[in-house]
Amino acid sequence: MLARLGDTDVPESRQSFADRLSQWLRWTDAIALSTALDGGLMAAPAGARAASVGAEEAECLRVRTMLMNDIAEDFATPPGKVSRHAPALAPDASMSASSAFAPYRRRYLTRQQAMVTRIAPLRSRVRAALATRSPDMARLAAVDGVMEQALGAREHALLATVPTLLERHFARLRSAHDGERAAPAEGAAEPPEHVPGPSALPDGAWLDAFCQDMQGVLLAELDIRLQPVEGLLDALRMK
Numbered sequence: 203m204l205a206r207l208g209d210t211d212v213p214e215s216r217q218s219f220a221d222r223l224s225q226w227l228r229w230t231d232a233i234a235l236s237t238a239l240d241g242g243l244m245a246a247p248a249g250a251r252a253a254s255v256g257a258e259e260a261e262c263l264r265v266r267t268m269l270m271n272d273i274a275e276d277f278a279t280p281p282g283k284v285s286r287h288a289p290a291l292a293p294d295a296s297m298s299a300s301s302a303f304a305p306y307r308r309r310y311l312t313r314q315q316a317m318v319t320r321i322a323p324l325r326s327r328v329r330a331a332l333a334t335r336s337p338d339m340a341r342l343a344a345v346d347g348v349m350e351q352a353l354g355a356r357e358h359a360l361l362a363t364v365p366t367l368l369e370r371h372f373a374r375l376r377s378a379h380d381g382e383r384a385a386p387a388e389g390a391a392e393p394p395e396h397v398p399g400p401s402a403l404p405d406g407a408w409l410d411a412f413c414q415d416m417q418g419v420l421l422a423e424l425d426i427r428l429q430p431v432e433g434l435l436d437a438l439r440m441k
Contacts, residue, residue, distance in 0.1 A: 203418060203419055203422055204364070204367050204419065207367070207368070207371045207415055207419070208367055208370060208371060209374075226352070226353055226356050227352055227353075228352070231348065231351075231352040234348045234351075234352070235345060235348050235349075235352075238341060238344035238345045238347070238348045239341055239344075239345065241340065241341060241344050255331075255435075255438050255439055257331075258327065258328045258331050258435060258438060259435060261324060261327065261328075262324060262328070262428075262431055262432075262435060265320050265321065265324050266424070266428060268320065269313075269316060269317060269320060269321075269424055270421065270424065272313065272316060273313060273417060273420050273421060273424070274417075276309055276313070276417075277413050277414075277416075277417045300369070302372075302376070303368075303369045303372045303373070306365075306368070306369075306372065306412075306416065307365045307368075307369065310364070310365045310368065310416065310420065311365065313420050314361065314362075314364075314423070317423070317424060317427050318427075321427050321428060321431065324431055325346075325350065325430055325431050325434070328431055328434040328435060328438065329343045329346055329347060329434055330343070331438060332434055332437055332438050335438065339437060339438075339440075342434075342437055343434070346430060346433075346434060349430075350430070361423060364419065364423065368415075368416055368419065371412065371415065372412055375408045375409075375411065375412050376408060378408070379407075379408040
């Protein structure tokens with residue numbers, strides 16, 4: 203999605219998944235992973251399993267729904283109005299692209315922080331439930347804990363670049379819109395004074411398109427951040 207918005211061709215890596223992952227892991231992470239794979243916990247009583255699965259699924263759905271609703275509410279606010287989450291988003295025509303994008307950047311960072319705050323405890327909760335299922339599941343939970351610590355900083359650094367990529371998309375859309383307003387159609391006569399010219403016409407279409415794109419990126423990021431939790435839930439559902 204980011205490649206499409208940036209009109210950039212992103213070729214597939216020629217490295218294997220293991221080779222790419224190894225670049226994200228330090229030798230100390232390898233030791234921690236080895237320790238996790240050698241560990242294990244006693245399984246919980248069979249009667250406790252079904253209730254645990256249902257509770258964790260319900261909590262995951264609750265957190266996902268809450269985060270999705272917050273994102274939807276942000277973009278349900280008409281440009282120029284104020285939502286309970288962030289200030290008005292409609293940029294002034296005289297503002298620079300960087301200044302005009304500032305409220306969007308703040309809003310995106312706010313949503314990212316909300317994801318971190320709500321998903322991290324959820325992941326820990328599901329991991330703890332999985333650790334009680336069997337020694338194999340306990341090892342899987344331990345590996346997930348190590349991977350969260352090992353990859354978290356790199357993941358945070360990469361996702362922190364998303365607002366910058368969106369700012370470039372914002373600037374391109376605005377520049378294209380301003381260019382269309384400034385250049386009349388070839389051979390067109392000057393409009394009479396009582397007829398509004400291009401600069402006087404409503405110009406929110408490009409901004410609406412950007413808001414839809416930004417919302418889509420936020421929802422995609424939410425899916426990415428929840429993937430480890432969904433994986434743990436899949437393991438928890440196993441008989």
